[in-house]
Amino acid sequence: FFLKVPVVGTDVGGIPELIKNNETxxxxxPNNPQKLAESVNKLLENKQNANQLANSGYKFIKNNMTWDIILPKYIEFYENLLKN
Structure with a gap:
């Protein structure tokens, strides 16, 4: 995301929290190489869509996942954990 390139990921684990399909x-x-190849080709064939996804992904990460945003949440989590 921070490199401003479009991202393709599999729908497993925490990945869907970062990649909103057709948004970021x-x-x-998972385990579908055909769909993976189709998605990569879709981005290669449609540069405008690829750029839009790349920019949206960058903005999402910049606004939600920087250390300035995440670190206080981690500190609060561990402080609460230690209290209990």
Whole structure:
């Protein structure tokens, strides 16, 4: 995301929290190389869509996932954990 390139990921684990399909990147089903290849080709064939996804992904990460935003949440989590 920080390199401002479009992202393709599989729909597993925490990845869908970062990649919103057709908003911040493309999600494909796990263990489906055909869909993965199709998604990459889709981005290569449509530069405008690829640029839009790349910019949206960058903005999402910049606004939600920087250390300035995440670090206080981690500190609060561990402080609460230690209290209990």
């Amino acid at each position: 990147g493309l999600l494909v089903p």
